[in-house]
Amino acid sequence: MGTRILTLIGLILAGGALSSARAQEPWKASYYPDVLKGPNEKTALVLHYQYSQAADYFDRVPFAHSLSIEAGANPDGGRAAVVHFKAPRLADGWRAYAEGGSVREARYGFFGLGNDTEKLADPDNRHINQVRRTRHFLRAGVTRRIVGDLHFAVGGSLTSANYSVLPGNSRFASDCPSIPVTGGSPSVCGDDTDLVGRSALVFDTRDREFVTSKGVFLEAGAFAGTGGDGYQGVYGIAKGFVSPKEGTVLAARVVGRHLEPGAPLDARAVIPAWERDIPVLGGPESHRSFPYGRFAGLDLLMMNFEVRQDILNLGDFGAFTAVGFLDAGRVAEDGLQESSDFHVGGGAGLAIRILRSTVLTLNFAWGGDGFLYSMGTGWSF
Numbered sequence: 001m002g003t004r005i006l007t008l009i010g011l012i013l014a015g016g017a018l019s020s021a022r023a024q025e026p027w028k029a030s031y032y033p034d035v036l037k038g039p040n041e042k043t044a045l046v047l048h049y050q051y052s053q054a055a056d057y058f059d060r061v062p063f064a065h066s067l068s069i070e071a072g073a074n075p076d077g078g079r080a081a082v083v084h085f086k087a088p089r090l091a092d093g094w095r096a097y098a099e100g101g102s103v104r105e106a107r108y109g110f111f112g113l114g115n116d117t118e119k120l121a122d123p124d125n126r127h128i129n130q131v132r133r134t135r136h137f138l139r140a141g142v143t144r145r146i147v148g149d150l151h152f153a154v155g156g157s158l159t160s161a162n163y164s165v166l167p168g169n170s171r172f173a174s175d176c177p178s179i180p181v182t183g184g185s186p187s188v189c190g191d192d193t194d195l196v197g198r199s200a201l202v203f204d205t206r207d208r209e210f211v212t213s214k215g216v217f218l219e220a221g222a223f224a225g226t227g228g229d230g231y232q233g234v235y236g237i238a239k240g241f242v243s244p245k246e247g248t249v250l251a252a253r254v255v256g257r258h259l260e261p262g263a264p265l266d267a268r269a270v271i272p273a274w275e276r277d278i279p280v281l282g283g284p285e286s287h288r289s290f291p292y293g294r295f296a297g298l299d300l301l302m303m304n305f306e307v308r309q310d311i312l313n314l315g316d317f318g319a320f321t322a323v324g325f326l327d328a329g330r331v332a333e334d335g336l337q338e339s340s341d342f343h344v345g346g347g348a349g350l351a352i353r354i355l356r357s358t359v360l361t362l363n364f365a366w367g368g369d370g371f372l373y374s375m376g377t378g379w380s381f
Contacts, residue, residue: 029051036072039288097140107127133162138159203218236255256301258300261335285381288349289368299332319353363376
């Protein structure tokens with residue numbers, strides 16, 4: 001009996017020591033340069049710095065808390081500086097995130113509003129389908145577990161956005177005075193400041209958030225903004241992951257969104273989703289066959305399918321993964337007579353995972369506008 005009591009006491013003390021060790025996990029700094037080729041602009045040099053505290057090794061998140069800074073620029077005149085704070089282990093049942101930054105996209109896409117916009121061609125004007133977009137933003141959110149895998153999330157953002165014309169005649173210069181944006185003149189008629197509040201229910205059974213192999217993620221939310229004439233919106237996201245064998249993952253996503261007609265131009269270009277905005281419709285995070293800003297409208301329906309196959313898996317050191325994908329989406333704009341056809345594209349890519357913290361993707365896509373190469377950070381979804 002005495003031996004059993006001593007064993008029990010030893011187990012309790014060991015458990016307490018392990019818990020204390022996790023609580024005192026040291027913060028570590030890492031920094032590295034990177035190159036990133038977006039679908040709209042030339043290759044950028046990006047500098048990363050991260051100060052983080054690792055989560056438990058078997059946790060579904062790699063870091064309990066992290067603070068990261070990214071800064072970069074490209075030859076087209078684009079530049080960005082963004083700070084991220086993530087605390088998925090803020091407290092038992094609680095998580096939080098915050099980010100802020102300034103981003104100038106010197107070759108953002110503008111092809112008009114609605115689902116039937118066409119890519120214009122002018123050999124004397126390479127900016128005919130482009131606009132300069134500058135955004136300064138702050139975003140934050142808190143999530144509370146309700147029961148099991150069901151969570152309730154609230155968040156908010158403040159964004160100052162400016163859309164301005166590039167040299168030469170362009171679609172934006174001709175359409176801008178008549179599209180529903182607020183303030184400014186034809187050269188900067190996309191100016192707007194938007195304060196947004198959002199709430200959502202999140203159901204998440206994924207085994208891991210960083211490299212997911214199985215599980216379901218469901219999100220349904222509503223938001224309201226002060227930009228434009230003031231507006232409201234709703235959205236829904238469904239993602240599923242299954243691994244039929246070791247090293248293979250099948251992944252699918254469906255996204256829908258509706259905005260009221262009073263929404264500003266910039267609100268049409270993003271979904272304020274849980275802890276990560278989704279740019280739509282176009283770009284590595286939504287439709288890899290099109291550049292950022294290719295299709296814009298109040299309503300959106302988007303579907304993605306991926307096959308991920310490990311080529312070389314080095315465990316915690318990293319991995320090389322081949323990706324085959326199919327993307328489809330459509331938008332709708334209030335008051336326009338337009339088709340409901342889906343814009344479909346697909347292709348292949350390579351995902352390079354570095355340790356347990358970084359994923360770099362290379363995308364080779366074909367769609368209605370031809371071939372498009374892009375790079376992204378993190379999985380598409």
